[in-house]
Amino acid sequence: MPPKTLYEKIWDSHVVHEEAGKPALIYIDRHLIHEGTSPQAFAGLSAEGRKVRRPDLTFAVMDHSVPTTAKDRILPIVDTDARLQFEALEKNCRETGVRLFDMNSRNQGIVHIIGPELGVTQPGQTIVCGDSHTSTHGAFGTLAFGIGTSEVEHVLATQCLVQSRSKTMHILVHGKRPRGVTAKDIILAIIGKIGISGGTGHVAEYGGEAIRDLSMDGRMTVCNMTIEGGARAGMIAPDETTFAYMEGRPFVPQGKAFEEAVAGWRKLNSDDGAKFDMTVELQAQDLAPQVTWGTNPGMVTSVTGRVPEPGSFHDPNDQKATESALKYMGLKAGTAIVDIPVDRVFIGSCTNSRLDDLRAAAYLVAGKHVAHSIKQALIVPGSRGIKAQAEKEGLDKIFREAGFEWRDAGCSMCIGMNADVLPPHERSASTSNRNFEGRQGKDSRTHLVSPVMAAAAAIAGHFVDVRSLDVSSVE
């Protein structure tokens, strides 16, 4: 048998039906849904008199529009449109038998945080969700990708998807990353290198020492932002780090069944000599903390860099895009990144709101205080499970004493569908995944950074190179 990539192995084991020259019907092991992209799918299903085929393999959660303050979480939801969507999700789940983690569930959180946390996400699976950051789950060696609402309806009805094989891309990050350089910096540097459409048509597999050295939290950050480089899915072969993370989680087999499962999961890697359509290589030791300066995640540079001149780009389209981005961002070409002041800080989102992220940020701000010029500094844990654990470790206290707001779990200011919106012309240091125009609020200006970089910016009031600070225990 010819050597296979991890992607090919998972693909082959999920083909339900295939005809030459046509896309295949592939089986979907886990379907995650949220309030934002599912109501039309349920409505479509019901209009055609179709049923949810496997409610037992479907999980729903409220995350995109949920309030993150304790008060607003208890009171009736004031945003009528959001309330109607919550009610629709609740009704749809009740009628079809889909398990729902509503906003009062102790397991509630961002869909891509609770999937792994509860052990719903497991190696070798296919996972889809009506959300592009579904790529997150690939950190466990799963094939996971975002779909549109029509496809959500398709999966609800058939537990399958019509798909064509993707091309494959191998992204290798060699060597050891320097202190202060995190998983977020690795993925931002990759996107900076390949561009935001560099991975279009491909499924990426990450490898190399710097990837292997990452915790599961870090690996999820890398896979999460794979979509920002254009590849729909990113994956990392499971290893001891993965198995140790999984053991004992609610939806993971236990005891002997776990050992058997692990034995199967060990076979989930790309064979020696497996061929990829494209290979990209980076040296981790060359990487510095990254900061985006523009209006897409590929407009990124090192913290030691400067806002680029539009003329420094070769392609006239890139020159125009840069000019337009600088105008939107209110930045002058040539400005040193560390001279950019920040108005608000957001540590949260499915990219960076896990325990590792909060611990690292807390370490950096302990005993210090947010700068006077900072209007708001938000910590939004990715799930209530993470929130509870962080509180057990006293992280909430550290953050509060340093002048941060400690919030309840949800998507929050990453997308600004609840009250957590970045006001017009204000500038954020944000650990989220998209710096598109208007993403965090109309006319808002987003700079994407790692949790430690965001924490340091909150203390200084502007970006700083965290490598100049004590980051000795920061992973």
Added chain:
Amino acid sequence: MEPFNTHTGMVMPLDRVNVDTDQMVPKQFLKALTRKGFGRILFYDWRYLPGEKPNPEFVLNFPRYEGASVLLARHNFGCGSSREHAPWGVKDYGFRVIIAPSYADIFYNNCFKNGILPASLSEEQVEELFQRTEKEEGYMLTVNLPNQTIADRHGLMFRFDLAPSRKEVLLQGLDDIGTSLQHEPDITAYEKTHAATATMYEAVDVQNYTDGR
């Protein structure tokens, strides 16, 4: 779904690379319960000034492009969020065809679920169309899906590539779900032979579980 065969319509140019789906339908409109009405808010933040006053500087509001049904765009159109609200908006506004050098994967896929043809031409061909659209007021294109051609009234004709299965879906206005349900026996057979992954294991009481790590 409405089948697509041949379409003739006026071209509107959107001269910008990497147009993301957040720009097509911003977040505040994702709280909808239906697929309807997104045409009015398509490109909302670019299109409207405060108070929903049309922004005269945005191309969609140029009187010369009123009634356009062919959207001419640049590289990596539709990147970012998977929101299908974006193609719902494109279609509801009245566009039936998009022409661009390349598309982001999820958006491209979503177009076919909504009877929109996202045609791909080379950078040079797209540039030629931008110039012709700029030069000639009311510039029209005829897009012929069976022949996979895009032509104007002056004899210009470009051929575009498209996967045969994609073409079939548009030509026939196929309902994917109906087609897939014809494979019901295959799906059931798969579930029997792959019971390990097609079954949910739940040993711990999830209600009383908090992450202890």
